[in-house]
Amino acid sequence: MAGAGRDAVDEQAQVGDPAAAEDVVALLTRQHGQIHTLFDEVRTTEGEARADAFRRLVHLPAVHETAEEEVVHPSARTAFDGGADVVEERLAEEKAAKEKLSALEDTDTSDPRFMPALLSLRDAVLAHARSEERHEFALLRRTTSPARLALMAKAVRAAEATAPTHPHPGVESATANLILGPMAAVADRARDAIRRSMDGGE
Numbered sequence: 001m002a003g004a005g006r007d008a009v010d011e012q013a014q015v016g017d018p019a020a021a022e023d024v025v026a027l028l029t030r031q032h033g034q035i036h037t038l039f040d041e042v043r044t045t046e047g048e049a050r051a052d053a054f055r056r057l058v059h060l061p062a063v064h065e066t067a068e069e070e071v072v073h074p075s076a077r078t079a080f081d082g083g084a085d086v087v088e089e090r091l092a093e094e095k096a097a098k099e100k101l102s103a104l105e106d107t108d109t110s111d112p113r114f115m116p117a118l119l120s121l122r123d124a125v126l127a128h129a130r131s132e133e134r135h136e137f138a139l140l141r142r143t144t145s146p147a148r149l150a151l152m153a154k155a156v157r158a159a160e161a162t163a164p165t166h167p168h169p170g171v172e173s174a175t176a177n178l179i180l181g182p183m184a185a186v187a188d189r190a191r192d193a194i195r196r197s198m199d200g201g202e
């Protein structure tokens, strides 16, 4: 099963020093896989389970795209020939996906309009992720030092830590809402954490 394989990779990445084991491209590609899995979870569940999966789905891209905007795209602009154009294309895709996502954020998961809108969002997000991997991440990795890629990964992990997608058992209700909040608030917190990390903080 693809999900089980991905979990095994995740566990390996946790062993030893994750900063040494995983560069920013590996980390963001892993998040693309998590987003894909969450779409499947929302699609195949119903009722409260779907609402819960959708809450997690909303917050991961908020952190992920913020991390790309703060950490990856600025580097990619100058890292390789044509980088600026590649980044402009990715930003346009991100903007379109964000608009679809925020429209969906206000739709109840049991509303008949929810699933068609979700599938449209899914297509946009997954196509965007494939474009990043092919046209941006691969070139960034080839033209950027491993030390710099590891430093960028550290900043993305700082963002990831601000919005856990799997809250600890027993804290799902009030605390989960407090931790997560609306998409814009999640993105703001992620941005603060990234900037602290890039400034040399922990």
Ligand SMILES: [Fe+2]
Pocket (backbone or CB within 6 Å): 064, 065, 068, 090, 094, 128, 132
């Ligand atoms: Fe992106």
Ligand SMILES: [Fe+2]
Pocket (backbone or CB within 6 Å): 028, 032, 064, 068, 128, 129, 132
């Ligand atoms: Fe991405």
